[in-house]
Amino acid sequence: MSELKTKLYFYYRKYSKSSIKFLNVLFIASCIALVSCSKNGKENSSGIIIKGKVINPPREFIEFKERDSPSTLSDTIRLNGKGEFEIRLKSDTLKVYKIIYGTATKSETLDSKTDSKSNLIFSNKTQEITLMLDKGFDLNISVDSENPQNSLTITGMGSELNNYSAKKTILSNEFSLKYAKLIKSEPSVYLNLIDEHRKEMEKLVNTYLKNAKYVSEEYIQAELKSIMYNYYRLKINYAKANLANGEQGFIPDENYFSFLKEVPFNNKEELSNKNYLSLINTYVDYLVKKDNTSGSIKKQDELSQKHSKLREVLTDPEIKDMLVFDFLRKNNRQSDQDWYINALKEFTESSSNDSLKKEIVKIKETRDRLSKGNLAPDFTYRDINGKDISLSDFKGKYVYADIWATWCKPCLYEVPFLKELEEDYSGRNIVFISISIDEDTLKWRSMVTEKNMKGIQLYTSTPETKIMKDYMIGGIPRFLFIGPGGEIIFEDAPRPSNPEIRELFETFSGL
16 A cells, blocks of 8 residues: 555544544545555655746735644735745645635525525635645646636646646536526426536546546546436435425436435445435435425424434444434534434444544533523634724623624625614614634725724634634524623524514513
8 A cells, every 4th residue: 555545544544433523534535545646656755846826816915724624824925926926835644725815706696485585695715726735746826816717727746636626626616506596497407417517527537537647546436436426416406305295396207216226325435425425315315305295394303204214224333323423413403302312312322433422422512501591602802903802801791793704695695784783772781793704804804994894893814713613603694692691692693684683682671
C-alpha cells in the first residue's frame, strides 16, 4: 500500500467510528483508493506550491484555509497588481483546503406552492475553490471572478484530481438550482434532467481522472459508483415528492424501481460514500411517505416510523449504527418526545459503536441544556468599534439575538423587519443584538453602515464559532430570545417577519 493510500486508510478508519468527524470526512475518506502523489514514481518532499491568478478580482486579497478544521483561521494573502498570488506550505497528509477570492453567491428564490407564507431560497458560493492538497503537489490556478464556472483552470502536479474536484462542485451546484425548479415537473422532463446530469458527471471522471498517473482504477470506479448512487437517489426523490394521493400524483410503473436490485443495502464497504448513505435515507423516507399518503400523520409519528424503517431495512450492524445515529443527530430537537427517548435508549443499549453512543448522548445533553428556563450559554464578541460585548452584560433585560451573514439571502430579507421591530420596541426593556458569522469583516462593516443597521452589531469572523456550537445552530438566520435572568425563553424564536414575535414579546409584562 502506497504512503498516501496508507495515510488515507488509517485516517478513514480512525474517524469512521466517530460520528461527527465521520460526517465531515466523507469526502476525504472516499479518496482511499488513490495511489502515491509523486512525480515519476518518486516521492517529492518539497512541500506544496500553489501559484494563482484572479482575473477581475472583486477584492485585493484571497483567503486560504483548511476546510475541515474549524479551529484553523484563514490566512489572508494579498494579490499583486496583476491579481496574482503564491502559497507555499508543508503537509504530511492529504487535506482539503479552500481559496476564497470573493464573497458573491448565486441565489435563486422559488415560490413555494405548498405554503404561501414561505419561499424556498437556494444559493451557493461561487467565488471559492476547493483544493485537495498533498506534498509534491505543484499547482497553477487561474479563474475569472465574473465567470468562474467556465474560466477556472488548474494545471501542474495534482491538477487532474483538483480539476475534477472543483468542476464536480460547480456542476453539482448548478444542477441543484435546476433540480429545485423541476422536481414537480412532468416525469419525462425531470428524468431527462437527472440523466443528463449523470452523464456530465461521468464525463468529468473520464476527462480528468482516467489518465492521471496517481489515481487508481479503484478510485475511478468508486467515483462512478457514487455518481450512480446519486442518480438512483434522485429517481427515488421524484417518486417521493410526487407520490400519488388518490388519483393525483405520480404512479411509478413496474420497471421504475428496478434499479433497486443494483443497490447493496447492507454493504459496509460503502460507508465512506455519502451518496450511498443519502440513497438509503431517501429510500426509507419514500417508504414512510408511501405508508402515509393521506398526509395527516403527526411529525413525531412520522419520525418514529422512519426510525423503525431504518432498523427494518438495514441488517448490517455497522451501517445501521451509522444511519440511526445520523437520524437521531439530525432530529435532536425531538429529544423530549417519547419516540426519541425510546429510540435513544435502544441505540445506546444495542449499538456496538462506543464513539457514536458517546456522541449522541453528548448531543442529547447539549439539547437538554437549551431547554426553556435553563441558563443561556454566554458569548463574547466584538462590536463594530472593537469593543468586547457579552450576553451577560445585559442581565436584567430581555435579549433578542440574530445570528446572520451578509451572504445569506434569507438573513437580508429579515433586516427591514428587524429594524422596524427595534424601532417599535425602543425604550422598552429589551436589547437587540445581531451577530455576524461573516469571514469577510470588511463586507460586514460596509453592509452595517450602508443599511444603517441598528441594535448592537457584533461579528465572529468565522462560521465555525462558539455560539453556533453552543446553541446547535445548523442554519441561519437564527433568532434567540433570552430572559432578564439570562434564561432561555426560545433558542429558536420566531423571525422578525413573523407576527408571532410581537405576540410573544407582549406576553411578558416586564418587557
